[in-house]
Amino acid sequence: MHFENIADGVRLCAQSTDKFKTCRINVSMAMPLDTNASARAILPFILQRRCAKYPDFTTLNRVLDELYGASVSAGVIRRGEAQILSFNLTAIDDRFALDGDTVALECVQLLCDMIFDPLTDGDSFPADIVEQEKRLLIEAIENEMNDKRRYALMRCEEIMFDEEAYGINRLGTVADVKDLTPDDIYYAWKEELREAQIQITMVGSMDVEPVANMLKERFSSIKRQPTEITTKFISAIPKPDYVCEEMPIKQGKLVMGFRTGMRNEDDNPVPMRIAVDIFGGGTYSKLFSVVREKMSLCYYCSAAFFSSKGVVMVQSGIEDVNEEKAKSEIVNQLSLVADGQFTDDDFSSSIKSLTDSIISNNDTPESICAWYATQLLRDTLKTPEAYVEEIKNVDKQQVISAAKTIKLDTVFMLKSNGEVADDED
């Protein structure tokens, strides 16, 4: 892996390999997640669909088609209390181009054009484009309710983190998007280029140097003032919150939010990851083997650990009548982990499974890029191999100690309101 500082707070991270048939580039730009989320969230979509050189998405898409179907996608991610704008580009490796075309570098050029040289009408974004993108972002926020599993998780997070930045939707709110003006967004774009913590991660066979030079040139005219991004870690409230909402749905969704007691991202995250995995990770976990397999309560019941905020979220899809049974069993299973009531086999299954899947990250360009891009706020980057070594050095006692500090904070239940029509057919 090649690391290089392109500018103040801008890091290039490149893995040169001809193992893949593609070239993959990720650009991630992080700012604090705050009430200005909407103005930033709309940016990657405005930038991705047009630029000064190719001023509308039809023209731009035709250019991408000519570049052998190269694809560019944009998105907004929350990591800890950072809002990350992310661009991903995939193009074929030059060795597959017909007629000796150089696809990869042209694609990087195009990606730079999108981010640094957008279509503007002087000192703002064109009003008609802003209106169209506002419509799309509003639909995207509203449609987050369509996926009930995700929606229930989001609602639980909104409630649990109502006084923390973590509870802000990474896309902002519909009301905020409606109020956005072209100038607000233009200002947010300038601010991103000046203040965001930025990492460019690339995987492929292309030379790093021309890419690094291209990026350095683009950043040379920007007076960088990278901002500090910190995430608050807090302990669980003494009496867990409970909120229940109703919707016309068939299956209930239970979400339980836990705080781990970690004081920051580096506060013993590896034993915690293993503890959460034994609790609700793989098929050997307590939640899968007991709540699903033994009790037949659900199709899925699992726990996810977010080290960037020190929280654990448990999700399950259940019949509404089984809510109490599921909740108390989930809490019970966690206490068993904390009491050390898991076997040496469970412990070694978890170590092996985590190790195996982390090493597999090396085998797709997407997962390599994602592995490093998520470390954008860290001073030094960890390889999958180094992380595996840390996992292997954890002992059972450390896992038990970690599990003991996990405390329930908020329970959210999405229930049926009894208004689901059955299919006629």
Added chain:
Amino acid sequence: MKINEIKNELLGEMYYDIDHPSGLKILIMPKVGYASTYAIFATKYGSIDTMIEMKDGTFSQIPEGTAHFLEHKLFESEDLDAFERFAKTGASANAYTSFDRTGYLFSCSANFKKNLEILLDFVQNPYFTQATVEKEQGIIGQEIDMYKDIPDWEVMFNCLRNMYHNLPVRIDIAGTQESIAQITADMLYGCYNNFYNLNNMVLAVAGNTTVDEVLEVADAVLKPVEGKMAQRKIIDEPREVRADYCEKKLSVATPQFMLGFKEEWDTPERTAKEEITMEILLDMISGPSTDLYRRLFDANLINNSFGFEYFTGFGYSCVLFAGESNDPKAVAEEIKKEIKHFRENGFDEKVFERTKKKLYGRMIMGMNDVDSLANNMAVSYFAGEDVFTDFETYKTVTVEDIKAMLDKTLDENYSTLSVILPN
């Protein structure tokens, strides 16, 4: 044992095609520089197989969702179940049931031989009891309910139910609460014996392995059984759609739609060339670079979720356009108008070449990951092709083929619109 090498010069890829003495087809693509290996053991038995061929050649009906139910149950055994066995090796194991196949799979970056042994062993050793069948009815019942709340899923099955009178592709892969309640342990054994003989199956492996490694395990674990490739029955289906419109209310923010065009062919399966021709045709009509896409976008009729699919399998083929829109009927009209426009005016050669170039790139991009490589090997084997067929076939497609394809498909008289409205 016959071992063939299947190569593609341009991609610099090759894999081994092996007729194992047990009757199993084994496909192996060793990949240099990869840490992980992905293996899939699949049978040509999916949700559309609602009939079992009896010894006397007649067919007998089985409940909807049986293939999927069997997939769940095969993980169980008298002592350690398959998940517990894989937990000892660290592999990540799973299974899926689609319309026309069931696949059992794992990926791992260590203990490959042990994992392969577990995979081949548990799929060959069914263990069903009435008690475990009843336990699974609870889990799968929740899976069925979960899908009922997923609008993309509902809009698709409503569309298929609208389109087809008889074809089993119209039924939900997991079946219904009522149909799975009829499943018994004996029934599962019957289906198992019919569809899970090695002659009806394939093992595809890609990644960090060798032919010797795979064969060493296969030779030791595979048990030859009597059997043949299961025959699928051709089911009569009227040309007409069952209904040209349906709507259902779910809790969604923006309405969702799926517009389907039913096709009629003389043969039950589409060839690689037909599929690729259709893919290019659809991209030329409504892909992100087209005038139609632009018009729909600018009229606020679609968002990023708009897309299309050529949906084909044994006995069925149709074109599906889907997305989110505040006016699904207007989108459907615009698509139909554009189809008419191309029928009357033909296609631009330059656009055709550009679309082909894009397709070529996208095919290359699909050849990176060991999981898609292994799955593609298995799927193309069941289709009677190899994994590189598309790379050779796409070159032979001409703009005349595109026109000819449009002449016999996308007929609005056989179309149907399925809509999910907010409640």
